[in-house]
Amino acid sequence: MLARIPLISGSNDCEKASLRSGNTTQSQQQQQPNTYRLSEEDEEYTAVGLNENEDHHLLLSNNSSRGEGRTLESSDSQDTLVQNPGKSRAGKGTSDTAYFYNLKSRGKGVEDLRSYDEEGELEISDYTAAPSRRKVTLYGPTDEDDSDEPKSRMSHPGTLKRVMTAIRGGQEEKPERTIYINAPHRNAEQKYLHNRISTAKYNVATFAPKFFYEQFSRYANLFFLFTGVIQLIDDLSPTSKYGTIFPLSVVLFLSAVKEIVEDRKRHAQDAETNSREVKVLDLPSRSFQLKKWRDVCVGDTVRIEGGEAFPADLILLSSSEPDALCYIETSNLDGETNLKIRQGRQETKDILTPEAVAGLEGTIKSEQPNNSLYTYEGTLSFGGQTIPLDPSQLLLRGAMLKNTRWVYAVVVFTGHESKLMRNATAAPIKTTKVERMVNTQIIFLFCILLCLSLICSIGYLTRQRTGMFELYILGQARENALTQFGKNILTYIILFNNLIPLSLIVTMEAVKFSLGGLINTDLDMYDEASDTPAVARTSSLVEELGQVDYVFSDKTGTLTQNIMEFRMAVIGGLAYSDHVPEDKKPRVDESGVEVGWHEFSRLMENKKSHATGPLIREFTTLLGVCHTVIPERDEENPEVITYQASSPDEAALVKGVQQLGVYFHTRRPKSVTINVDGVDKEYQILNVCEFNSTRKRMSCIVRDPEGQIKVYIKGADTVILERLAMHNPHKDSTVYYLEEYATEGLRTLCIAYRDVPEDEYQKWAKIYERASTTINNRQDELDKAAELIEKDLTLLGATAIEDKLQDGVPDTIATLMQAGIKVWVLTGDRQETAINIG
Incomplete structure (x- = not known):
């Protein structure tokens, strides 16, 4: 039978894909084909599996079908939909199954299945258009024809639906944004957000409501407002009308002045930031013209000079450095001062002139704005090719270009859609612990005041109603008792309102403002080396400094100097060090096994003749090849090489392995060259599975000079050891030395x-290539692909790197502990290392 099934995509594109269905019996094969559709009202077909040999085939199963297994094929694409004979299921008859291959959609090209789950949710990757994750549901009815001939169960009108579902958060997924390069009018139609930012707490319209909400969230101010209002009523107040409302107004006025002064600083900072200038490509003149940051738009091409900050989130095209490299400092984003490497794609590295930039035509399909600083997924299409984009091409707003003369880049996120601003929260209304305590005490005092007022009101009402003096001498009229009682309560509240002193709030605000000024001028908190004074950004919170119970500190670069030095290694069960203490010198224990540490000079000897020689050579080669370090040659003295690394650990390992006879000196886009004992060897870099906090490891797939493909991997012991092959004779000895290094306070990595x-x-x-070209959820797909090859490893050994404490850290921690403050160290290192640091 012939079925025509409309494919309804998330973009409402529709195409009829032709499928051929027939039973495997001879009688059915002789039937005349007829056209049928699937019905939307009846039974559901869901994705239940994948063909293990053809992982891009989708298995659909109709669990309630009672027919035979069928062979389905697409007559349009001539791709066979592989037969899978039905299997008996208790109570459910025979399954109707098929593998769908190369689903087609008009104007979108080939879509390959990426993943599935038991509910039929699929992630489909599209090489020529936006990929998305869809729910594929296939409906089929029971054939109600009374004919005796066997019939297909799919014989009524229906549809094959692809419904957009969310990849993250369980919400409906928004389509990725499309950015047109050098097409400002098309980008303007998208109505992307402007690049103007505001970090101020108030503006002209919001000052009054926000300020009064904040002030009257303090119970004291609320109480005095209530007292001041009833004081204005002549019949109730035994005191001056303005005895409370005027002092309260003064308090609110002073608080308003303080808020305005502090918020004006934020407005001034915003104005200065928005008024900075950057060079933006002017298409008519094909040159770069200065434009203020606030006027930069999505899709603009900018030229950033060395030392300048990035005005928005940018995609790097090319730079003044070879291979489109550039170096950035992200201290404004994550507090880290070490330089990080970003590299444009090889396809755009030769766009080096304004004319070449102006001639670039293409599109960027980008993920939606989010607050993840370390991830990015997108594609760049131009010149008939589509190339993936990842975080190594992303230049974040707030970062600064360093050690690079210039870069060309395209704007992808502006203003409050940039990752920096997505991580910045609006200035919140904060209350301190003291204020919360005062609010609680004021409620308690108000309850006492109310009780006193009730007691006095009851006493006064009783005396007024029964006392002869009040009735006959004073001649007080007998008005309604309930009305008189209510008036008396309010009158006594006014009389007793000094139980909650108005000066309390005034005094607290004055003290806070003064303390903020003292912090700003405190010479003990002034750092002369960097000319940096202490700054109290919010004076209303200064008393919180006296309420600190815990200090949570990062270790690397905060407690330590972030200057890494390669100190020790264990290879093939033998430990080596650049310096061996007397108590660690090699010796033979009771069991006749040699223990202790050896000098690196012994390692060089063992590499030539020892049984562990092959492991040593593989170990040192791995350290020289498995990294992302960029060598920079000095212009005046080319023999001098400076290593630029995204991680100081990598630079330390590359420098340290020089002691072991391996010298890394050249990196090309697809290869690295190392000098091994005086002989240059070039290793082809096939793929790099980069480090992230989830994987805790990085790996390189390389082809050595002999043509052998190898996986080189280094990472935390917790993730490397569990991926080892069954037979690894040096595992136990390596773990022993890992623990020993950690107790010395050293950072350790396993090598395999x-x-x-x-x-x-x-x-x-092929799997990795498909994962690298997805837009949504790309990092997860890359991690899954890496898992497939990072297995059955041979353990070579481990490294140990020293990162010394900064000056004054021990004294600072001791002082904090004397003050009763508990110090916690946050680190990704082993627990023994963290304990040693503490």
């Missing part, structure tokens, strides 16, 4: 590798 057959790599490379 394995040889990869050519056919296995070719299959894996």
